[in-house]
Amino acid sequence: MKKLIIALAATAAALGGFAGSASAQEKKKICFIYVGSKTDGGWTQAHDIGRQALQKALDDKIETPFLESVPEGPDAERAIERMARSGCALIYTTSFGFMDATVKVAAKFPDVKFEHATGFKAAANLATYNSRFYEGRYIQGQIAAKMSKKGVAGYIASFPIPEVVMGINAFELGAKSVNPEFKLKVVWANTWFDPGKEADAAKALIDQGVDILTQHTDTTAPMQVAAERGILAFGQASDMIAAGPKTQLTAIVDTWGAYYIKRTNAVLDGSWKSEQIWDGLKDGILTMAPYTNMPDDVKAMAEETEAKIKSGELHPFTGPINKQDGSAWLAAGEKPEDGVLLGMNFYVEGVDDKLPK
Amino acid sequence: MFEAILLTVITASTPLVIAALGELVTERSGVLNLGLEGMMIMGAVAAFATAQLTGSAYLGILGGILGGGIFSLLFGVLTLTLVANQVATGLALTILGLGLSGQLGESFVGMPGIRLQPIVIPLLSDIPFFGRVLFSQDLIFYMSVALVFGISWFLFKSRTGLKMRAIGDNHGSAHALGINVVRTRYLAVLFGGACAGLAGAQLSLVYTPQWVENMTAGRGWIALALVVFASWRPLRVLAGGYLFGAVGIGQLHAQLLAQSGGIAIPSQLLSALPYVATIVVLIIISHNRRTTLINTPASLGKPFVPDR
Numbered sequence: 001m002k003k004l005i006i007a008l009a010a011t012a013a014a015l016g017g018f019a020g021s022a023s024a025q026e027k028k029k030i031c032f033i034y035v036g037s038k039t040d041g042g043w044t045q046a047h048d049i050g051r052q053a054l055q056k057a058l059d060d061k062i063e064t065p066f067l068e069s070v071p072e073g074p075d076a077e078r079a080i081e082r083m084a085r086s087g088c089a090l091i092y093t094t095s096f097g098f099m100d101a102t103v104k105v106a107a108k109f110p111d112v113k114f115e116h117a118t119g120f121k122a123a124a125n126l127a128t129y130n131s132r133f134y135e136g137r138y139i140q141g142q143i144a145a146k147m148s149k150k151g152v153a154g155y156i157a158s159f160p161i162p163e164v165v166m167g168i169n170a171f172e173l174g175a176k177s178v179n180p181e182f183k184l185k186v187v188w189a190n191t192w193f194d195p196g197k198e199a200d201a202a203k204a205l206i207d208q209g210v211d212i213l214t215q216h217t218d219t220t221a222p223m224q225v226a227a228e229r230g231i232l233a234f235g236q237a238s239d240m241i242a243a244g245p246k247t248q249l250t251a252i253v254d255t256w257g258a259y260y261i262k263r264t265n266a267v268l269d270g271s272w273k274s275e276q277i278w279d280g281l282k283d284g285i286l287t288m289a290p291y292t293n294m295p296d297d298v299k300a301m302a303e304e305t306e307a308k309i310k311s312g313e314l315h316p317f318t319g320p321i322n323k324q325d326g327s328a329w330l331a332a333g334e335k336p337e338d339g340v341l342l343g344m345n346f347y348v349e350g351v352d353d354k355l356p357k
Numbered sequence: 358m359f360e361a362i363l364l365t366v367i368t369a370s371t372p373l374v375i376a377a378l379g380e381l382v383t384e385r386s387g388v389l390n391l392g393l394e395g396m397m398i399m400g401a402v403a404a405f406a407t408a409q410l411t412g413s414a415y416l417g418i419l420g421g422i423l424g425g426g427i428f429s430l431l432f433g434v435l436t437l438t439l440v441a442n443q444v445a446t447g448l449a450l451t452i453l454g455l456g457l458s459g460q461l462g463e464s465f466v467g468m469p470g471i472r473l474q475p476i477v478i479p480l481l482s483d484i485p486f487f488g489r490v491l492f493s494q495d496l497i498f499y500m501s502v503a504l505v506f507g508i509s510w511f512l513f514k515s516r517t518g519l520k521m522r523a524i525g526d527n528h529g530s531a532h533a534l535g536i537n538v539v540r541t542r543y544l545a546v547l548f549g550g551a552c553a554g555l556a557g558a559q560l561s562l563v564y565t566p567q568w569v570e571n572m573t574a575g576r577g578w579i580a581l582a583l584v585v586f587a588s589w590r591p592l593r594v595l596a597g598g599y600l601f602g603a604v605g606i607g608q609l610h611a612q613l614l615a616q617s618g619g620i621a622i623p624s625q626l627l628s629a630l631p632y633v634a635t636i637v638v639l640i641i642i643s644h645n646r647r648t649t650l651i652n653t654p655a656s657l658g659k660p661f662v663p664d665r
Contacts, residue, residue: 037459037570039466187609190625194574195565197605200369204609207361219572220467221565242469243567354615356623 030054030264031088032066033080035095040193042218042237044068046254047094047117053257054264061268072097077104084109090267092260093117102126113272115263118163120342122276129259132280133163134170134341135309136252136288137214138316139302140234141174143249143291144212145182146298147232152183152352154205156215156222158192160356162344164216169348170316171214174305176350185210186353195221206231212249223247232293239289250302251289258284278338282310317341322349362606363490367498368564370602372397372556375501376580377587377594378508379552384584385512386545387525387656391447392432394577395454396550400425400557402458405465405568408561414473418497418558425554426547428454433546437539440660451577459570470566473497497559502595504552509591521545525654528661538661553577582635588642588652597638604630 032051036044048066055064065086070079076098083091084105090113093102099119106114106126114126122128144153155171157164168186175182185208187201194217202213202222206229213233215222220243226233227244235241235251259279266272279285288306291299308314319330324347330336347355376397383390390396403424408417432450435441473495482492512518521541524531528538560576561568579601587593608630643649 039463039570041467041569185613187612188625189609191574193569193571195567195569195572196369196560196574196576199565200365200606201609203361203365204606204613207358207365208610208613219565219569220567224470224565224567242467353612356625 026061028062028089028268029087030062030064030260030267031083031086031091032064033070033076033083033091033093033095033098034066034068035072035097036069036193038066038068040218041220042193043254044094046237047092047256050254050256050260054260057257057261058264058268062264070098072101074101077101080105081108084112088112090115090264090272113267120276122274124274127263127274127277129263129277129279129285131254131256131285132278133252133286134166134316135281136286137167137170138174138309139288139305140214140250140252141171141176141182142178142305143294143298143302144171144214144234145175145178146301147249147294148182148210148212150209150211151179151181152185152210153212153214154202154208154210155184155186156198156201156205156213156217157186157188158217159190160188162342165347165355166341166344167216168351168353169344172348172350173316173321178301183350183352186351188356189217191217193218195219198222199225202226203229220244235289241289241292246293248289249293250291253287253289255284255287278342280309281306282312323347324349324351324355360486360490362610366599366602366606367490367494369606370599371498371501372559372564372576373580373583373601374595374598375497375504375559376553376556376577377583377598378501378504378591379549379556380581380584381587381589381591381594382508382512382521382552383545383549384657385525385589385654386521386542387528387654387659387661388436388542388546389443389447389658390429390432390450390546390549391444391581392429392450392454393447393549393553393581394573394575395451396425396428396553397454397557397560397577397580398458398571398573399428399454400554401561401572402462402465402557402568403554404558405470405561406462408471409465409468412471414471414562415496417471417562418473418555421554421558421561422551423554425557426551429546429550429553430543432550433543436660437542437546440662443658443660455571462568462570465568466570468568470561470568472566473562495563497555497563500555505591505595512591522654525656528656528659532661532663538663542661553580556580586635586638586642588649589654590652600634604634 034044038044038048051064067079070076080101092115094117096118099121102114102116103121106123110125116128118130119128155168172184187205189197189201191197198217198219199221202225211231213222213226215236220240223233223240223243227247232249233247235248237254239251239253241248291302315335317336319334320332321330323329376393380393400421404417404421407420408414435446436443475493475495478492482488520536524538524541532538583597586597
């Protein structure tokens with residue numbers, strides 16, 4: 001069925017392409033490949049909202065066909081190649097798992113521009129882009145340390161990859177900047193997407209005594225559990241306030257639209273270059289959902305930190321920072337290179353977990 | 358804390374038990390329906406949609422049962438009337454169900470769900486510990502327990518159950534005895550679908566009261582393994598379902614306890630425990646060929662064409 005949907009969508013896209021080229025010769029095609037459904041309520045939906053913002057902003061100049069639920073692997077290569085053949089000027093492949101497929105297709109179509117989300121392999125016509133999610137997690141950590149009565153938060157993690165480890169560390173560093181004794185408990189769900197398992201992980205953390213939850217998985221199930229148990233929580237990827245109106249403190253919201261508009265404009269005016277872009281709060285690629293369910297002084301602190309990160313005054317990873325075992329990592333005032341963050345495979349001091357190898 | 362963990366285990370195990378019981382009945386009649394995951398997700402979306410549109414979680418349960426049941430009829434028509442290959446049809450049913458439910462549920466994504474409220478049974482729920490755990494549950498849990506004993510009785514104590522098992526063991530002989538093979542199998546498939554739908558309803562009304570695509574996340578396949586694990590015996594489905602549920606929840610707590618104890622157990626290994634347990638039990642039960650053969654429906658998965 002998935003393949004059938006892809007085939008149908010590709011046919012529709014191709015037909016749409018022909019129709020488009022016949023009616024409006026000058027409209028450029030900016031294409032998107034999604035790993036999930038555009039209504040998954042999380043990761044892919046955030047990308048699709050970005051695509052819609054792009055279409056709206058440049059409506060008279062572009063069209064934005066997309067393929068959804070494209071499985072990672074050989075099918076991805078076929079789907080991307082089909083898109084490239086249909087005359088796309090720029091193709092966004094929006095999942096880490098599309099990396100090798102994108103590299104292969106990009107080599108075959110030197111005239112088409114490619115941008116791959118969250119990957120690290122680039123080429124002359126292949127750029128990568130990512131978001132500094134850790135900036136938002138640092139703010140969350142600070143809020144957690146202020147709001148938690150027990151001084152311990154729970155973190156539902158997906159897989160032990162640098163992206164996730166970096167988020168855990170940023171959260172702990174934020175919390176420790178407010179309360180040096182703050183502890184963080186981590187549960188590995190070993191899935192990105194399983195509402196039941198995410199809910200189970202949330203319940204386990206709450207039963208083990210945490211009173212604030214944050215997650216690096218895709219569904220609103222943990223938020224829902226937190227709401228039922230009457231504790232506070234942070235949303236992930238999308239604003240999850242609907243799942244916990246009295247529960248969500250804030251959420252890291254992926255707002256890819258600003259980035260898509262910026263880069264598409266570069267393609268339109270011919271200034272596009274292959275870059276490895278890692279944007280953050282200041283670029284608008286991620287935003288914080290409204291600060292809710294907290295007293296005014298906590299809100300003021302969060303807003304101040306957000307402003308400092310945006311202005312560059314504050315880098316969440318600023319020394320002195322020790323590794324989990326107490327050994328020194330960064331000296332006072334020292335900041336890590338981006339490459340070190342992107343390959344992060346150790347915890348900072350205070351995380352109450354052993355990192356799976 | 359033990360009580361809290363036990364409640365979580367019950368929630369996690371109930372959908373596995375219900376879906377596996379339905380499949381057990383289908384397989385006892387000699388039909389192998391691999392579309393469990395598809396029927397479950399159809400039940401989940403139907404239950405959620407019905408609850409949203411009517412405002413009643415109880416009508417939602419009904420919607421789930423109907424959703425899974427009606428969807429299973431598609432399997433029935435293809436494999437029983439048109440005698441299509443059961444394995445291929447079952448797999449197609451799963452893939453179709455996952456796609457179709459995503460389409461049908463598109464407008465329900467992100468809506469706050471309606472939770473099925475627990476029914477507290479007076480007096481019994483006053484029993485310390487077990488009373489609170491077992492008698493303040495929701496209707497679907499009570500139904501799961503009733504199904505275990507109801508199906509046990511039906512299969513091994515009732516005349517119709519005996520006939521159904523006869524069909525599952527040798528549909529040719531059963532047909533020669535004048536038992537209507539196709540009609541019985543239709544009912545068994547329909548029952549299996551209804552149970553899968555009920556299990557799906559538990560997911561979208563109790564476990565995580567919300568609708569997202571693919572929310573079954575492989576539970577249909579685990580339930581399918583559970584039927585073999587239980588060697589087609591309802592009480593063993595109950596035990597196995599709770600074992601799977603307990604291992605799944607237990608590994609999360611084990612992670613946290615291991616952390617505070619300072620012992621590092623790889624979480625990937627802990628996550629794999631339910632599957633390791635399945636393999637171990639399969640090795641143990643298949644060790645004794647005779648008992649395995651006694652319980653396995655001999656005609657399982659074989660097509661039946663009545664020779665007039």
